[in-house]
Structure formats: C-alpha cells, structure tokens
Amino acid sequence: MGWPLQRPVFRFSPGVHAGTIAVIASPVSPTSSTQNPRKVLAMTNLKLVALENRERTIIQVGNVRFGAGFVIIGGPCSVESEEQMIETAIAVKSAGADMLRGGAFKPRTSPYAFQGLGLQGLKILAKAREATGLPFATEVLDTRDVSWVAEFADMIQIGARNMQNYSLLKEIGKLRKPILLKRGMYSTLEEWLNCAEYIMSEGNPNVVLCERGIRSFETYTRNTLDLSAVPAVKEMSHLPVITDPTHGTGKVGLIAPMSLASVAAGSDGLIIEVHRKPAEALSDKDQALTPPQFSGLVQKVRALAKFMEGIR
Amino acid sequence: MNLKEIRNNIDRIDQQLPILLRQRMEYALQAEKHKDDAQDLAREESVFEKVTAKSSSLLDKSFLSDLYKLILAESKKLQARHLKLVGFQGEHGAWSEIAIHAFGSEMAPIPCLEFRDVFACVANHDLEFGVVPVENSIEGSVTEVNDLLVEADLKIVAEAVIPIHHxxxxxxxxxxxxxxxxxxxxxxxxxxxxxxxxxxxxxxxxxxxxxxxxxxxxxxxxxxxxxxxxxxxxxxxxxxIKENIEDHPENATRFVLLSTQPRTGTSPANKCTIAFSTQHRAGALSDVVRIFAENKVNLTRIESRPIRTNPGTFAFLLDFQGKPDDPAVVRALENAKKAAMMFKNLGFYPEATL
The missing domain is CATH 3.40.190.10 (Periplasmic binding protein-like II)
Structure with missing residues (x-):
C-alpha cells in the first residue's frame, strides 16, 4: 500500500462550508490573535476540521473538557492485570490526572510481543474507572472491535499506526464517542487533519488531535516530538490538540521538559505513560514514568499552565 | 483424552449434579403438600431398592445406600421447614426467581415452564404463591401475564419493583x-x-x-x-462479556405475588388492581375512568388487552392508589362495577417503589 503522495495545497480563500456541525462552542479566541482568522492558511477540503471563523471546539469526556483548561491523561501502556491497572489508576488519580489511559488491544512491532488482554482489558479499565471516577481512553485496532470498545471506553484512541486506516476512521466516525486521533509517524499536518475530516464527515464531531512525534533521522530519541505542530494545528483547525511526550521522546528524562514545552506551545493537554514498576512492564518499559515521577511532573505542569493562562 | 479434557468432563458432571439434586428437593417439597406425614416408609424402601439395584463394580451398594440416606434425610429436613412454595416462569437464575426474594424469606422458588403454568399451579393449590412480571420500564407490558391476570381468578397480594441489569x-x-x-x-x-x-x-x-x-x-x-x-x-x-447492557440504566420490572387467598399481611394496603370490560359504545371506557376521577382516586396504570376468545372486544386492567377502607375508593369501586360489563377486583396490596 502506498502513502498518499499529493502535496499539500494551500490557498488563501476560505474553504467551502458544509453546514454547521454539532460542536460545543466556546468563547476562546484563536491563538494567533494578530492574524485575521480569514487569512489563516486554509487547506482544501477540510470542510469540517478547518478553523475558518469557527469558534474553538470543546470536547467533553465525562467531566473532562478538552479545549477548556489543561487535561492530563495518565496510565500504563498496556493493561496487564486488574491489580496493576487499578493500582496505577489510583496513583495516577492521586497525582492529579484528569483521565486514565491503558491499552487492551495493542499494536506491537513484533507479532510475538504481548498483544494485550483484549476484552478482558476493557473490563479491567471499566473497573479502574469505577475505582477512581476517572474516564478512560483506549485504542481500537480492528473495525470488528469498534462497537465493543465503544461499549466500554469513554474515549477511543486511534493510534499513530492506524491514523490513515480509512475503514477504521469511517467506522469510528459513525459513533458519537470522543476520538483521540494520534498523528501518524510519517504524516504531514494536512494528512493528519484530513483523517480528522474522515471521522467528522461520517458524523462524529468529537475529535481531539494528539501530536506524538514523527520519524526523523535522529536516533537518540524514539521519535522527534514536533511541538510546532501544536500552534500550527491551532492556526488551521478549531479542534483541541494534546501532546504525547512519552512516545514523542521515548526517554524518561525528556518527558518532563517536553511536557513543560508543550504547555508553553499552547497544547490542550498531555497523555503520559505511567507504570507502577516500569522495569516489569510488558510493553514500553523504557519510557514509563513511576507514579512519584508522574506526580512531580503534574505539579510542575499545573503551575506552568496557570502561569500561561495569566499571560495569554 | 488428556488430563485437561478429563477434568473438563468431570466439571461438566459436577455442574449437572447440584442441578439434579436441587430438582429432587423441589419435587420432595411439592410431594409433601400431597401427603399427611413426611415419613413414608414403603416409599423410602422402594427408593432404596431401585437405587441399589443400579450398583456396579464402581458404585458399591453400601455407597449408594449411604448417599441416599443423606439425600432423604436432607429432604425430610427441608419438608419440616414448611417453606412456602412459590412458582415462577423459567429456570433457576431467572429474574422472576430473583424477584421472589423481595417478597420474603422461607420461600422455595419452584420453576414452571410457562406463565400459564404459574397461574395454574397456584389456582390448583399445587403451589402457595406465584410471582410474575407485569410491566417493565423500557419494554412495557408483559402481555401474556396481563391476559392471564384478566382471565384467572387469582388475587394480587403484593408487588415489588426490581432493578433489572442484563x-x-x-x-x-x-x-x-x-x-x-x-x-x-x-x-x-x-x-x-x-x-x-x-x-x-x-x-x-x-x-x-x-x-x-x-x-x-x-x-x-x-x-x-x-x-x-x-x-x-x-x-x-x-x-x-458485557454487564449492564440494558438500553437505559433505570430498567426495572414490576412483579406481583399471586395467591388464591386475599392478602393477610399486616402492612397497610394502599394500591389496588381491577380488571373490567365495557360495552362496545362511544364513551364506555371513559365512563368507568371518570368514576375514579370524580372520586379523586389516582390511577397509576391502565392497560388494554384484546379478549382472545372474542376478537374486537377489550378488557382493561387498571391500577390505582387507595386504601380499601377509604369511602371514596369504596364508592368508586361500587360505581365502576355497575358501569362495567365484566368486573374483577384483583385485590389491595402495599404499593412498591424502587
């Protein structure tokens, strides 16, 4: 399968409106206040995703509001057991996170690596939600699992590897569940936003974007976290965008600095991997924070977010 | 067969044995209603004879006889408790069986195949009570039960609203x-x-x-x-695979406890169910309903069911709030009886809430 190769086409005239969409309007002004929003670069065919005089969208997941305040999601890469998930969830909550994450269906580089607990993992995540009161996001890989994941999850994640899996995007577009759309590791911003357009054109207006690092020639880091994507997306789209510094760097030591940089760049939130004992994790053990590390990071992030709020 | 397969087969049998034992106890309890004395030596003798005749090299005669001594002793112990036998439609684990626990302890749930079997067993005094679902908050009326309530000559002696989580x-x-x-x-x-x-x-x-x-x-x-x-x-x-799959979390079913006898409980009754039919003319139903309005009696449900023996005609089930000794209620019932063609008072009972 080839990747779409057409080059981004930029033009200055506003795109075609496809009628109003069901978004929760907020009175937040666009980040680039000096620019006339009408003159902001508009991409072709982003009828529902483009900013174009629209108000910024707030997406509600339980009591959490993406696009209003700073949202922190924490949890393990994979759900490994009920005990591990619930212990981590409680730690993540007491650290001050707003939401949980945890993989039940895992896209692994090797077919022999741990593939996730599947439906059992979803049931455990539901128990963790019950124990903490926090909603959770989890990834779906297979169109045949979409309805089932939606039965359990509060937010459905489309991982970087599946960003351009158009049949999966169409399937989740038929839901009304909030979607966390990660940026593909080889994707341009236009390709990414077109994927959000796929979901919205099927009728689901609840899309949150997530920058998680792209492939570059650098090998020290797992990916190169493209923080310029955050303000760039905000120039082009009304959708909230959060950052994943865990996958964006793949290095425990870089997660906190890049989290703070994300806040400064105008990100609407963070998604961070936390494991009660990272060395024993079945996946992503080199990039998971311990609960105390996560707790320290949340405090710094909250303080900076408050400061940024004051100078906006 | 490997050890796992063998153990699976053993597990399957262990799953069946308690089901069969429970069934045997249920029949023993039902048999008790038909005899004067729990002790029936001739019958016990024949049970032992039949069972020990099935002895083999693996099933020793003395083992079978010891086992049956235990079983018979347990059934006699159960019979001595004089549990109330309560019929329900379905099998063990059915929602109607779960509802039985809301009506009291010292009750033995007895499964019946169909709703009409529950009604028949109560009417024939094979069972003391029956528990049936009348209506559900999402799916509405349980039509067959409502038909049977109109047809049968049983009393409603209690109700319970049970949350249903499928x-x-x-x-x-x-x-x-x-x-x-x-x-x-x-x-x-x-x-x-x-x-x-x-x-x-x-x-x-x-x-x-x-x-x-x-x-x-x-x-x-x-x-x-x-x-x-x-x-x-x-x-x-x-x-x-998934719990709480009902279409709304407030899914609840109203069950009623049926008996041939009117209610004897001590808690004050404040609700009543009647069944009636009217002539086929304009305003006939409204005439009956108006009687309740005029007497300021609050209706909680009205259900219309076609009379199956005479298509085109309808029977109505009506629930209202009111105490049996309230003069307004007495007056409303008297006048409704006069206005209706067929009229049945199914009884007063305490109103249940979730």
Whole structure:
C-alpha cells in the first residue's frame, strides 16, 4: 500500500462550508490573535476540521473538557492485570490526572510481543474507572472491535499506526464517542487533519488531535516530538490538540521538559505513560514514568499552565 | 483424552449434579403438600431398592445406600421447614426467581415452564404463591401475564419493583467477535434492543433468560450469546462479556405475588388492581375512568388487552392508589362495577417503589 503522495495545497480563500456541525462552542479566541482568522492558511477540503471563523471546539469526556483548561491523561501502556491497572489508576488519580489511559488491544512491532488482554482489558479499565471516577481512553485496532470498545471506553484512541486506516476512521466516525486521533509517524499536518475530516464527515464531531512525534533521522530519541505542530494545528483547525511526550521522546528524562514545552506551545493537554514498576512492564518499559515521577511532573505542569493562562 | 479434557468432563458432571439434586428437593417439597406425614416408609424402601439395584463394580451398594440416606434425610429436613412454595416462569437464575426474594424469606422458588403454568399451579393449590412480571420500564407490558391476570381468578397480594441489569453471557473463553446471535426471553431482548443493534447481534427469542443460559452451557455453541442475570452466569458457569447492557440504566420490572387467598399481611394496603370490560359504545371506557376521577382516586396504570376468545372486544386492567377502607375508593369501586360489563377486583396490596 502506498502513502498518499499529493502535496499539500494551500490557498488563501476560505474553504467551502458544509453546514454547521454539532460542536460545543466556546468563547476562546484563536491563538494567533494578530492574524485575521480569514487569512489563516486554509487547506482544501477540510470542510469540517478547518478553523475558518469557527469558534474553538470543546470536547467533553465525562467531566473532562478538552479545549477548556489543561487535561492530563495518565496510565500504563498496556493493561496487564486488574491489580496493576487499578493500582496505577489510583496513583495516577492521586497525582492529579484528569483521565486514565491503558491499552487492551495493542499494536506491537513484533507479532510475538504481548498483544494485550483484549476484552478482558476493557473490563479491567471499566473497573479502574469505577475505582477512581476517572474516564478512560483506549485504542481500537480492528473495525470488528469498534462497537465493543465503544461499549466500554469513554474515549477511543486511534493510534499513530492506524491514523490513515480509512475503514477504521469511517467506522469510528459513525459513533458519537470522543476520538483521540494520534498523528501518524510519517504524516504531514494536512494528512493528519484530513483523517480528522474522515471521522467528522461520517458524523462524529468529537475529535481531539494528539501530536506524538514523527520519524526523523535522529536516533537518540524514539521519535522527534514536533511541538510546532501544536500552534500550527491551532492556526488551521478549531479542534483541541494534546501532546504525547512519552512516545514523542521515548526517554524518561525528556518527558518532563517536553511536557513543560508543550504547555508553553499552547497544547490542550498531555497523555503520559505511567507504570507502577516500569522495569516489569510488558510493553514500553523504557519510557514509563513511576507514579512519584508522574506526580512531580503534574505539579510542575499545573503551575506552568496557570502561569500561561495569566499571560495569554 | 488428556488430563485437561478429563477434568473438563468431570466439571461438566459436577455442574449437572447440584442441578439434579436441587430438582429432587423441589419435587420432595411439592410431594409433601400431597401427603399427611413426611415419613413414608414403603416409599423410602422402594427408593432404596431401585437405587441399589443400579450398583456396579464402581458404585458399591453400601455407597449408594449411604448417599441416599443423606439425600432423604436432607429432604425430610427441608419438608419440616414448611417453606412456602412459590412458582415462577423459567429456570433457576431467572429474574422472576430473583424477584421472589423481595417478597420474603422461607420461600422455595419452584420453576414452571410457562406463565400459564404459574397461574395454574397456584389456582390448583399445587403451589402457595406465584410471582410474575407485569410491566417493565423500557419494554412495557408483559402481555401474556396481563391476559392471564384478566382471565384467572387469582388475587394480587403484593408487588415489588426490581432493578433489572442484563448481562451478555457466552461460553468461557469465547472471543466477542465470534458472537453472532443472542438468545433470551423476548422481554430481555427488547430491553437490550439498542445494544444488540449497535453490535450487530441477531436477537433469537427463547422461552426464558436463565433457560437460555442453561441451554448454552449444555449445547456449547461458540457463536451464541445469552442475555441473563449475573446469577444465571454464576450458576451455569458462563463468562460475562458485557454487564449492564440494558438500553437505559433505570430498567426495572414490576412483579406481583399471586395467591388464591386475599392478602393477610399486616402492612397497610394502599394500591389496588381491577380488571373490567365495557360495552362496545362511544364513551364506555371513559365512563368507568371518570368514576375514579370524580372520586379523586389516582390511577397509576391502565392497560388494554384484546379478549382472545372474542376478537374486537377489550378488557382493561387498571391500577390505582387507595386504601380499601377509604369511602371514596369504596364508592368508586361500587360505581365502576355497575358501569362495567365484566368486573374483577384483583385485590389491595402495599404499593412498591424502587
């Protein structure tokens, strides 16, 4: 399968409106206040995703509001057991996170690596939600699992590897569940936003974007976290965008600095991997924070977010 | 066969043995109603004779006789408790059985095949009481039960509103993607209609929720799921694929306790059910309903059912709030009786709330 190769086409005239969409309007002004929003670069065919005089969208997941305040999601890469998930969830909550994450269906580089607990993992995540009161996001890989994941999850994640899996995007577009759309590791911003357009054109207006690092020639880091994507997306789209510094760097030591940089760049939130004992994790053990590390990071992030709020 | 397969077979038998033993106890309790004395030596003798005749090299005569001494002693102990026998439609783990516990302790739930069997067993005094579902907050009236309430000559002596939380069950180890069709009572399928449609599952009506669970545990179909209670999942050793699959969390069913005798309880009755039919003329129903309005009696439900023996004519079931000694209620009932063609007072009982 080839990747779409057409080059981004930029033009200055506003795109075609496809009628109003069901978004929760907020009175937040666009980040680039000096620019006339009408003159902001508009991409072709982003009828529902483009900013174009629209108000910024707030997406509600339980009591959490993406696009209003700073949202922190924490949890393990994979759900490994009920005990591990619930212990981590409680730690993540007491650290001050707003939401949980945890993989039940895992896209692994090797077919022999741990593939996730599947439906059992979803049931455990539901128990963790019950124990903490926090909603959770989890990834779906297979169109045949979409309805089932939606039965359990509060937010459905489309991982970087599946960003351009158009049949999966169409399937989740038929839901009304909030979607966390990660940026593909080889994707341009236009390709990414077109994927959000796929979901919205099927009728689901609840899309949150997530920058998680792209492939570059650098090998020290797992990916190169493209923080310029955050303000760039905000120039082009009304959708909230959060950052994943865990996958964006793949290095425990870089997660906190890049989290703070994300806040400064105008990100609407963070998604961070936390494991009660990272060395024993079945996946992503080199990039998971311990609960105390996560707790320290949340405090710094909250303080900076408050400061940024004051100078906006 | 490897050890795992052998153990699976043993587990299957261990699952069946308590079911059979329970059935035997239920029949023993029913038999007690038909005899004067729990001790019937001639019958016991013949039971022992028949069982020990089945002895073999692996089943020693003395083992079988010891086992049956235990079983018979236990049934006599049960008979001595003089439990109230309460009929319910379906099999063990059915929602009606769960509802029985709301009506009191010292009751022995006895499964009946159909709703009409519950009514018949109570009417024939084979069982002291019957418990049947009347209406559900999502799916509405249980039509067959409402028809039977109109037809039968039984009294409603109590009611209970039970929250119903359905589960999708499957054989242990089933992959959720394999499930194609879901078996359950039509009421349960109806209460989970949106869930089934979202997940592209084909509803297959079965005579009872727990009965479907028992059927699946026995038939072991990988592509089938069942909607039933958690109790049924535990009893028939099925996995819960998804809990709380009802289309609204406030799913509740109203059950009534039936008896041939009017209520003897001490708690004050403040609700009543009547059944009536009217002449086929304009305003006939309204005339009866107006009587209650004029006497300021609050109606809580009105259900119309076609009279099956005479299509085109209708019977009405009406629930209202009111005490039996309230003069307004007495007056309303007298006048309604005069205005109706057929009229039946099914009884006063304490109103239940969730």
């Amino acid at each position: 589960n999708l069950l499957a054989l242990p180890g089933t992959n959720h993607q394999e499930i194609r069709s879901v078996y359950s009572h039509p009421q349960a399928l109806g209460q989970c209609r949106a869930f089934l449609s979202r997940n592209k599952l084909e509803p297959r009506p079965f005579y009872n929720t727990a009965g479907a669970a028992r059927w699946l545990a026995h038939e072991r179909q990988r592509s089938a799921g069942v909607i039933a209670s958690r109790l049924a999942a535990e009893f028939y050793e099925l996995d819960i």
